[in-house]
Amino acid sequence: MSANIEIAGVSKIYDGGVRAVDAIAMDIRPGEFFSLLGPSGCGKTTTLRMIAGFDSPSAGEIRLDGADITHVPAHKRDMAMVFQNYALFPHRTVAENVAFGLRMRKIDKATIATKVKAALAMVELSGMEDRKPAQLSGGQQQRVALARAIVISPRVLLCDEPLGALDKKLRQQMQFELKQLQKALGLTLVFVTHDQEEALAMSDRIAVMNAGRVEQIGTPVEIYDQPRTRFVADFIGDTNIFRGQRVTMDHGIGIAAGNGLLLALPDNIAAAGSEVLSVALRPEKIAVAPADPVEARSKGMSTRGTVESTNFLGGAVLYRLVLDSGHRILVQQPNSGAPLHPPGQAVALGWRPADLVILED
Numbered sequence: 001m002s003a004n005i006e007i008a009g010v011s012k013i014y015d016g017g018v019r020a021v022d023a024i025a026m027d028i029r030p031g032e033f034f035s036l037l038g039p040s041g042c043g044k045t046t047t048l049r050m051i052a053g054f055d056s057p058s059a060g061e062i063r064l065d066g067a068d069i070t071h072v073p074a075h076k077r078d079m080a081m082v083f084q085n086y087a088l089f090p091h092r093t094v095a096e097n098v099a100f101g102l103r104m105r106k107i108d109k110a111t112i113a114t115k116v117k118a119a120l121a122m123v124e125l126s127g128m129e130d131r132k133p134a135q136l137s138g139g140q141q142q143r144v145a146l147a148r149a150i151v152i153s154p155r156v157l158l159c160d161e162p163l164g165a166l167d168k169k170l171r172q173q174m175q176f177e178l179k180q181l182q183k184a185l186g187l188t189l190v191f192v193t194h195d196q197e198e199a200l201a202m203s204d205r206i207a208v209m210n211a212g213r214v215e216q217i218g219t220p221v222e223i224y225d226q227p228r229t230r231f232v233a234d235f236i237g238d239t240n241i242f243r244g245q246r247v248t249m250d251h252g253i254g255i256a257a258g259n260g261l262l263l264a265l266p267d268n269i270a271a272a273g274s275e276v277l278s279v280a281l282r283p284e285k286i287a288v289a290p291a292d293p294v295e296a297r298s299k300g301m302s303t304r305g306t307v308e309s310t311n312f313l314g315g316a317v318l319y320r321l322v323l324d325s326g327h328r329i330l331v332q333q334p335n336s337g338a339p340l341h342p343p344g345q346a347v348a349l350g351w352r353p354a355d356l357v358i359l360e361d
Contacts, residue, residue, distance in 0.1 A: 002030040002188040003065050003078070003155040005051060010060030012046050020046045022212035023060065028190060033182055035191045035199040038209035039235070044192045045160055047209070051190060052158050053077050064156075079156040080149035084164050086141045088133040094120070094144050095129035101152040119151040122181060139170045146178070150185060157182065159191045163198065175202050196236050200224060208232050225282075230359045233280040238318075240286075240329045241359070243278045255279060261303075261325035264353040278359040283332040285355040288319060291346040301350035305329075307341045321347065 005028040012021040021043040028034045036044035049055040051062060053074030062070045069077055080101070088097050095116050102112045120126050123143035133141055142162060149157055162178075163171045179202050182189045193199050199206050200220040207217045208231075216228045227233035230241060244257035255263045255277050263279060291304055305323040317340055319331040331349065341347055 002032075002186050004028065004030050005156065005188065005190070006061075006063040006066075007047070007051070008061045008063065010047070010050060010057045010062060012043070012050060012055065013058040019212055021050070021057075024209075024212075024214045026207055026214060026217060028188060029204075030188055031183075031186050033179065033189045033191065033202060033204045035193060035203040035206045036209060037193055037196065037199040037206050037235075039194055042209040043212040044194075044209050048081075048158055048160055048190060048192050051156075052079055052081050077156075078154055079158055080152055080154035081158040081160065082142075082145050082149050082162045084161040086133070086145045088141060088144055088148075090133050093130050093132060094125065094136070097133070097144055098147045098151050100148060105152065115151050116147075119147040122150065122184075123147045123177075138166055139174060142166065142174060146181070150181070150187075155188065157187045157189045159189065161192055161194070164193075164195075171198070172201075178202070200236070208235065210235075226357055227280055228360055230278055230280075233357070233359055238283050238330050238332070240281045240283065241278060242281070242327070243276070246275050246277055257325070257327065259325035259327070261323065261327060263356060265356060265358070266352075266354040279356045280359055281329075281351060281356055283318070283330040284316075285351050286329070286331045287350045288321075288331050288333060288341065288347050290341070291348045301348035303349045305347055305349055307343050307345045307347060309343055310340050312340065321349070323349075 007024060007026045009023050009025055010021060011023050013019050036047055038044050046055060050057050053072060057070060061068055098116045098119055099112050102115060123146050125143050163174050166174060175198060203220055205217060205219055206223050208215045208223060210231050216223060216232045224236055227236060233239045233241060242255060242257040242263055244255040247254050247256045249264055252267060253265050257263060289301060303323060305321040308320040308322050311318040315335050317333050317335055319341060321329050321331055323329060
């Protein structure tokens with residue numbers, strides 16, 4: 001049975017006054033795949049270690065299904081943890097590594113054998129019971145670490161960048177397998193990563209952390225399409241950020257971003273009260289075409305620029321452009337097979353006001 005985790009005003013201050021985590025609050029739901037996402041040093045691993053019981057908070061409470069576990073020892077929390085470096089015993093076999101937690105719980109040998117066999121089957125390692133970790137690939141070692149965690153039937157599984165050491169293709173495969181395994185077992189899973197794509201692909205919800213604080217919590221779609229702050233907009237994928245004075249336009253409110261660049265705001269946020277605003281615009285929301293005046297007018301493209309560089313990415317093309325206003329922006333287009341816009345080409349650009357997102361300063 002999965003568990004609900006509540007983190008209420010938790011801080012962690014190390015010797016010397018270093019504040020690694022600063023009064024964070026979050027509610028992780030039963031059976032949820034919840035990711036802590038942020039750059040190195042943002043406090044995500046420290047938060048995970050406090051949930052696990054390896055570190056104690058300097059302030060605040062951690063609750064499991066309503067019960068205060070802030071000072072409960074790690075081995076009494078009914079949680080399991082998977083580390084980035086796997087932490088396998090090199091001198092023990094796969095079966096012995098997986099059985100370790102069961103032996104510590106004084107489970108009888110027959111039950112251990114049955115549980116180990118079932119856990120290895122879940123991670124597709126049946127038949128490898130007698131191998132040593134050194135005889136396994138990185139992906140197989142990660143599966144052993146997962147099997148060792150799930151064999152004790154924890155209510156909460158904690159993962160500290162467990163896929164960081166794998167190559168891209170294997171990492172993507174393991175992302176799918178871990179997500180499927182978590183749902184099949186009904187575990188509450190808390191996952192630490194600095195990889196934005198990984199968090200977006202796997203999570204039910206994401207907490208984006210920065211400098212010890214939580215900047216935003218939401219679903220992958222909410223985090224990507226509606227970033228709340230400049231940091232979230234910048235950290236999650238590529239984005240273009242414009243800052244300027246709030247102005248009245250012919251058909252509503254806009255932003256004067258400098259050098260004659262005017263951006264119309266969507267109707268539902270046009271009443272924003274601040275006089276100086278920052279907005280984000282994702283590169284894939286921008287349409288680009290050769291700067292033919294007739295074609296540009298017919299497609300509603302009123303902004304002009306010049307291609308600075310063209311990067312072919314396989315399924316997409318990323319353009320770096322300089323607008324006539326001097327602003328540099330990114331534009332991403334799907335690879336439709338059409339000729340690419342070469343560097344130096346003049347282009348017309350357009351986007352919908354609805355694709356602009358106002359950011360908190």
